[in-house]
Amino acid sequence: MVTLAEVAQHAGVSASTVSYVLSGKRSISTTTRQRVEQSIRELGYHPNAGARALASSRSNIIALMVPLRTDMYVPVMMEIAIAVATTARTHGYDVLLLTGEEGPDAVRRVTGSGLADAMILMDVELDDERLPLLRGTDQPSVLIGLPADTSGLTCVDLDFRATGALCVEHLAMLGHRDIAVIGEAPAVYERHTGFAERTLDGLRSRAQELGVRLLHRPCEGGYDAMAVTLARILDERPGTTGFVVQNESAVEPLLALLRQQGRAVPEDVSVVAICPDQVATQASVRLTSVAIPAQEMGRNAVERLVAKLDGRGSDEVVLITPELTVRASTGPVPA
Amino acid sequence: MVTLAEVAQHAGVSASTVSYVLSGKRSISTTTRQRVEQSIRELGYHPNAGARALASSRSNIIALMVPLRTDMYVPVMMEIAIAVATTARTHGYDVLLLTGEEGPDAVRRVTGSGLADAMILMDVELDDERLPLLRGTDQPSVLIGLPADTSGLTCVDLDFRATGALCVEHLAMLGHRDIAVIGEAPAVYERHTGFAERTLDGLRSRAQELGVRLLHRPCEGGYDAMAVTLARILDERPGTTGFVVQNESAVEPLLALLRQQGRAVPEDVSVVAICPDQVATQASVRLTSVAIPAQEMGRNAVERLVAKLDGRGSDEVVLITPELTVRASTGPVPA
DNA sequence: AGTCGATGTCGAAGCGCTTCGACAGCCTAT
DNA sequence: ATAGGCTGTCGAAGCGCTTCGACATCGACT
Structure with missing residues (x-):
C-alpha cells in the first residue's frame, strides 16, 4: 500500500504539501503541484479512507436506508437508489446501503460511529420512529417521503x-x-x-x-x-x-x-x-x-444533502411538481 | 462523541482493556468485562469507524457493484442487493453500494483506499474488464454471474x-x-x-x-x-x-x-x-x-466472501441447482 | 533601504483505535 | 519452597492522514 509519506518522499516534498495538493486547501506552486501529481500517478497512490476519516472526521460516505420490504415499488426504489449512488459519486461521496431491518438502531450506529457523514431515508412513515433521532443529531439527513411532522427535517417527494x-x-x-x-x-x-x-x-x-x-x-x-x-x-x-x-x-x-x-x-x-x-x-x-420521478427524487435528495454538508441549504420540504403525460389510455367520455 | 478513552476512564480501566472487551481477543475477567460493558451502555459509546479501520486495516465494509442499467431484471437485482445487505449485517459488515458506472476504476479506488475489505460484483460479463484487477489483488471477491474464465475467482450463480x-x-x-x-x-x-x-x-x-x-x-x-x-x-x-x-x-x-x-x-x-x-x-x-433464487444468491455470495475474509473458503464456482415449480400454465399436449 | 503582506512549504501534533510486549499476581507442579 | 506457566491488565507505539502555526522567500510599498 502506497502512503502519503512515500509520495512525499518520491516528489521530494513534505507530507503536508502532498496533502494540500490533494485537498487544495492551501495554494501550491504549479511546479510543486505537478511534481506531486506526477508522483501520485507513478506510484498509483490512493489515500487511505480510514486514515482520512479519522483525521478529518469526514468519511465522505452517505448512508441510504432502503425499505426491507421488496413487495412494493421495487423498480422505483432501485431507480432512486441508483440515482442516489451516481449523484453522490459526482460529489465525491460513496453510498452505504442500509436496510430498514435494523430500524432506529441503524441510525444510532451510523451517527455514533461516524461511518457516514449524512443519511437519506426512504419509505418514511407518517410517524416514523427514526425521526426523533434525526432531529436529535446534528448529522444532516434528507427524507424521501413525507412524515406527518416535517419540522426540522428536509424532505423530498413527489407532490x-x-x-x-x-x-x-x-x-x-x-x-x-x-x-x-x-x-x-x-x-x-x-x-x-x-x-x-x-x-x-x-x-x-x-x-x-x-x-x-x-x-x-x-x-x-x-x-x-x-x-x-x-x-x-x-x-x-x-x-x-x-x-x-x-x-x-x-x-x-x-x-x-x-x-x-x-x-x-x-x-x-x-x-x-x-x-x-x-x-x-x-x-x-x-x-x-x-x-x-424516481431519478429526480434521488438526485434531488443527494443535492440537498450535499448542500447541507457544505453548510449551505436548510430544512425544507421539496415537493416535485407532477407531470401528466397523455398517451393512449384516455379519451373523451363516450357520447 | 464518546471515545474509548472516556469509557476506560469511566470504568476505571485502561483503554486497551476496553478494546479487548470489545474484540474479545484477550481474556478479560468477568467483573471487569461487566463493568466496562456497563460504562459502554451508560455513555452510549460507539467505536469510531475510521479509527478502527486505520488501526486494524479492516473496514468491515463489503462493496457491492450493481449494474447501472435499470432496464433488466430490476426486482432480481434489488432482491439480491437487499439479501447481500442483510446477510452482511449478520456477519458484522456493512455494504457500500457502487454502480457499474465507474467501471474498473471503482475496483481500483476501493481496493486502493481500503474503503472496503472485499467486493461482490453483479452482472459480470463473459470477458469483464474488472476481472484482471480482481485477480491481481489479494482482496477477496465474489462474482454473481459467470465469466468465461473462472480461474482464480469465486462465482455464485444459478445453474x-x-x-x-x-x-x-x-x-x-x-x-x-x-x-x-x-x-x-x-x-x-x-x-x-x-x-x-x-x-x-x-x-x-x-x-x-x-x-x-x-x-x-x-x-x-x-x-x-x-x-x-x-x-x-x-x-x-x-x-x-x-x-x-x-x-x-x-x-x-x-x-x-x-x-x-x-x-x-x-x-x-x-x-x-x-x-x-x-x-x-x-x-x-x-x-x-x-x-x-435472488435471495439465495445474495446470501450465498456474502457467506463465501466472509469465509474468505476469515481465511476459510477458497475459489470455486457455486452453481445453484434450479427448481421447477409446476403451476397452472403447463399441461399435456392436446390430443 | 526597510517594512509589510503575500505566497509556498514544512514540522509536529493529534484523530481514536488496535495490538504487542511487559508484568504483576496467582496457581500448580516439582 | 521455588520455578514455571497462566491469566488479566496496562503502557506505548503506531496506523496514514489533516491541519495549525511557523517560517523563509520575495515583490511591492513607503
Missing part, C-alpha cells in the same frame, strides 16, 4: 396531492363524471406511508371542486384481487367511465379485465396511472400517466 | 444450463415436441452476460437428447415486440405447443397474445417461465416456472 388533482382534472376535462380510484393495497394505507393518503386527498378535493363523483377502493395487486375490486366498482357505480390507478401491479390486470369485458380503452373507459414511465409505456395500452 | 434442461424436460415429459424459446432482448446476448447463452445451451442439448424441436427467438420486452416475435414463431412452426420464456417483460404480453388468439393456457399451449417466483405467481395465469 402526491397535486398528482391526485391532476388526474381528476384530466379526466374531468374529457367529460368523465364518474371516476373510480384503484388504490394501493390496504396494508399501504394501514402502514401510513402518507403518499397514498395524500394522493387521495388531492383526488377528492379536486373532484369535489369539479363536481365529479369519486369512488376509492384499495386493491392488492394481481388478477384475482383486481377482478373482485373491479366487479364491486362496476356494481356500485355502473356509470364509471374513468379510472385512476395507483398500484403498479394492478395496472395490467385492470387492462386485461376491461378488455375481457368488452370495454375498450380509451373508447369506452379511460385509465390514468400513477406509475414510473417505464410501466406506462410497456403496458398493453400505452398509458396516460403521472410519472413517479 | 442456467440445468435450468434450460429442466424446462425442456418438463415440457417433453408432457408430450410437447415443438418448443419455442422466447429469449432475452438481443442486446443481452450481444453484451455476453453469459447466462442467456448458458440457458440456451441447456435447452438445446437436452432438446436434442429428447428428440424435441427447438426454436429460439430473442425478444425485446413489451407487447409490440412480443406480437411480432410470436407471429414469426407460429408462422415458422405452426405446431408449436410449448413455450419457454426467459424475459420477464415478455411474459405478460405472451399470455395476453395467446389468449387473444384463442389459444388456451394450458389446454392448447404450455408456458414455462424462468423468472422470480413473484412474477410467476402474479401473472394472469399462475406460471409453471424455474425460480431465479
Whole structure:
C-alpha cells in the first residue's frame, strides 16, 4: 500500500504539501503541484479512507436506508437508489446501503460511529420512529417521503396531492363524471406511508371542486384481487367511465379485465396511472400517466444533502411538481 | 462523541482493556468485562469507524457493484442487493453500494483506499474488464454471474444450463415436441452476460437428447415486440405447443397474445417461465416456472466472501441447482 | 533601504483505535 | 519452597492522514 509519506518522499516534498495538493486547501506552486501529481500517478497512490476519516472526521460516505420490504415499488426504489449512488459519486461521496431491518438502531450506529457523514431515508412513515433521532443529531439527513411532522427535517417527494388533482382534472376535462380510484393495497394505507393518503386527498378535493363523483377502493395487486375490486366498482357505480390507478401491479390486470369485458380503452373507459414511465409505456395500452420521478427524487435528495454538508441549504420540504403525460389510455367520455 | 478513552476512564480501566472487551481477543475477567460493558451502555459509546479501520486495516465494509442499467431484471437485482445487505449485517459488515458506472476504476479506488475489505460484483460479463484487477489483488471477491474464465475467482450463480434442461424436460415429459424459446432482448446476448447463452445451451442439448424441436427467438420486452416475435414463431412452426420464456417483460404480453388468439393456457399451449417466483405467481395465469433464487444468491455470495475474509473458503464456482415449480400454465399436449 | 503582506512549504501534533510486549499476581507442579 | 506457566491488565507505539502555526522567500510599498 502506497502512503502519503512515500509520495512525499518520491516528489521530494513534505507530507503536508502532498496533502494540500490533494485537498487544495492551501495554494501550491504549479511546479510543486505537478511534481506531486506526477508522483501520485507513478506510484498509483490512493489515500487511505480510514486514515482520512479519522483525521478529518469526514468519511465522505452517505448512508441510504432502503425499505426491507421488496413487495412494493421495487423498480422505483432501485431507480432512486441508483440515482442516489451516481449523484453522490459526482460529489465525491460513496453510498452505504442500509436496510430498514435494523430500524432506529441503524441510525444510532451510523451517527455514533461516524461511518457516514449524512443519511437519506426512504419509505418514511407518517410517524416514523427514526425521526426523533434525526432531529436529535446534528448529522444532516434528507427524507424521501413525507412524515406527518416535517419540522426540522428536509424532505423530498413527489407532490402526491397535486398528482391526485391532476388526474381528476384530466379526466374531468374529457367529460368523465364518474371516476373510480384503484388504490394501493390496504396494508399501504394501514402502514401510513402518507403518499397514498395524500394522493387521495388531492383526488377528492379536486373532484369535489369539479363536481365529479369519486369512488376509492384499495386493491392488492394481481388478477384475482383486481377482478373482485373491479366487479364491486362496476356494481356500485355502473356509470364509471374513468379510472385512476395507483398500484403498479394492478395496472395490467385492470387492462386485461376491461378488455375481457368488452370495454375498450380509451373508447369506452379511460385509465390514468400513477406509475414510473417505464410501466406506462410497456403496458398493453400505452398509458396516460403521472410519472413517479424516481431519478429526480434521488438526485434531488443527494443535492440537498450535499448542500447541507457544505453548510449551505436548510430544512425544507421539496415537493416535485407532477407531470401528466397523455398517451393512449384516455379519451373523451363516450357520447 | 464518546471515545474509548472516556469509557476506560469511566470504568476505571485502561483503554486497551476496553478494546479487548470489545474484540474479545484477550481474556478479560468477568467483573471487569461487566463493568466496562456497563460504562459502554451508560455513555452510549460507539467505536469510531475510521479509527478502527486505520488501526486494524479492516473496514468491515463489503462493496457491492450493481449494474447501472435499470432496464433488466430490476426486482432480481434489488432482491439480491437487499439479501447481500442483510446477510452482511449478520456477519458484522456493512455494504457500500457502487454502480457499474465507474467501471474498473471503482475496483481500483476501493481496493486502493481500503474503503472496503472485499467486493461482490453483479452482472459480470463473459470477458469483464474488472476481472484482471480482481485477480491481481489479494482482496477477496465474489462474482454473481459467470465469466468465461473462472480461474482464480469465486462465482455464485444459478445453474442456467440445468435450468434450460429442466424446462425442456418438463415440457417433453408432457408430450410437447415443438418448443419455442422466447429469449432475452438481443442486446443481452450481444453484451455476453453469459447466462442467456448458458440457458440456451441447456435447452438445446437436452432438446436434442429428447428428440424435441427447438426454436429460439430473442425478444425485446413489451407487447409490440412480443406480437411480432410470436407471429414469426407460429408462422415458422405452426405446431408449436410449448413455450419457454426467459424475459420477464415478455411474459405478460405472451399470455395476453395467446389468449387473444384463442389459444388456451394450458389446454392448447404450455408456458414455462424462468423468472422470480413473484412474477410467476402474479401473472394472469399462475406460471409453471424455474425460480431465479435472488435471495439465495445474495446470501450465498456474502457467506463465501466472509469465509474468505476469515481465511476459510477458497475459489470455486457455486452453481445453484434450479427448481421447477409446476403451476397452472403447463399441461399435456392436446390430443 | 526597510517594512509589510503575500505566497509556498514544512514540522509536529493529534484523530481514536488496535495490538504487542511487559508484568504483576496467582496457581500448580516439582 | 521455588520455578514455571497462566491469566488479566496496562503502557506505548503506531496506523496514514489533516491541519495549525511557523517560517523563509520575495515583490511591492513607503
